Amino acid sequence: MNTTLSAVLHNFTEKYVSQWHQQTGLSPASKELYGVPSPCIVRTGENWVYWEPKPFPHTKANLEKVATALDISLQTDIHVFYTTQLAGDMKAKFRDITLSLVQVWSDEDFIRLQENLIGHLVTQKRLKLPPTLFIATLDSEIEMVSMCNLTGEIILEKFGSQERRVLSSSLMAFLEELVPIVEPLG
DSSP states (O other), rough: OOOOOHHHHHHHHHHHHHHHHHHHSOOOEEEETTTOOTTTTEEOSSSOOEOEEEEOOTOOOOHHHHEEEEEEEEOOOOOOOOSSOOOOEEEEEEEEEEEEOBBBOOOHHHHHHHHHHHHHHHHHTTTOOOOEEEEOHHHHHSSSEEETTTTEEEEEEEEEEEEEEEEEEHHHHHHOOOEEEEOOOO
């Protein structure tokens, strides 16, 4: 079976949304995205939004602006990861790590994401660290889950340091192992 990265991301997203429906009877909800426009919004609550994923609106979109800004080539998988769909960030568990999978919320968010990736890569270049591209946040402000741009491996890294731990050999393998977490708003 030749499964594509976008299919694996869709599968995880479907599991995430389905689990929200099963546990709450509602679509996924976010307080952080309240008041931020997106085609994903299906309903607005008191101080949160309910959302559903949407196909990425631009078929030829990629992260070439990020690559050009740093004069590097990016792993193909990172382009696919960030241009497959529009969605809210999704909470998940990878083995013993609880994380929030970063997603693109809107066209404006895609621009902001690219600026943040450029800033991240510039900092790494300045510190003479191998280039990484973040894909998930953790509760810790200094740790994140990233893709190593040299190897394609998914790593847990401490921002601004050489401290890194390989979590998975590829983004596809990483996504296949994720378990959705539903935390209803209360």
